Amino acid sequence: MRSGDTTVTGAELARLLGDRLVLITQNVDDLHERGGSRAVLHMHGELLKARCVECGDVVSCERDMTLSDACGACAGRMRPHIVWFEEVPFYLDEEIPRALQAEVFLSIGTSGSVYPAAGMVVEAKRHGAVTIEANLEPSGNARWFDHQVLGPAGTTLPELVAEIVGA
Numbered sequence: 001m002r003s004g005d006t007t008v009t010g011a012e013l014a015r016l017l018g019d020r021l022v023l024i025t026q027n028v029d030d031l032h033e034r035g036g037s038r039a040v041l042h043m044h045g046e047l048l049k050a051r052c053v054e055c056g057d058v059v060s061c062e063r064d065m066t067l068s069d070a071c072g073a074c075a076g077r078m079r080p081h082i083v084w085f086e087e088v089p090f091y092l093d094e095e096i097p098r099a100l101q102a103e104v105f106l107s108i109g110t111s112g113s114v115y116p117a118a119g120m121v122v123e124a125k126r127h128g129a130v131t132i133e134a135n136l137e138p139s140g141n142a143r144w145f146d147h148q149v150l151g152p153a154g155t156t157l158p159e160l161v162a163e164i165v166g167a
């Protein structure tokens with residue numbers, strides 16, 4: 001799936017559902033926000049932000065970082081606000097578990113084979129969510145979904161969004 005399709009549909013869902021929508025993404029760019037989405041949980045961090053290694057303060061950073069970058073709050077060293085290999089993704093303790101208590105869990109354009117994201121459908125289903133997968137082809141965890149919508153996102157997602165919002 002092209003991320004542009006996801007962004008447009010994410011923004012449309014955000015407009016229609018307001019605060020009831022939580023968008024969980026592994027993308028580190030800001031395409032969802034630029035498309036109009038607000039409640040976006042970037043579980044692998046954000047490329048355009050920096051984080052203090054001492055106090056955890058997160059700030060906007062749209063330029064190249066240097067070793068002399070210091071935290072405005074505590075003067076600690078700054079690093080990209082990105083989850084590196086073998087680091088623990090963000091939001092796994094509170095925000096994502098809370099979001100997985102949703103009425104509808106929609107997975108768009110994922111392989112369903114990379115954890116912890118691939119396990120979210122199981123948790124959502126355990127809480128009673130209707131689970132829907134929208135993909136070009138069935139994912140690695142397709143058996144956990146109540147419904148599958150297969151095909152190009154640009155064609156299938158607008159219809160799916162209309163069905164969800166109208167339900």
Ligand SMILES: [Zn+2]
Nearest residue numbers: 052055071074
């Ligand atoms: Zn700091």
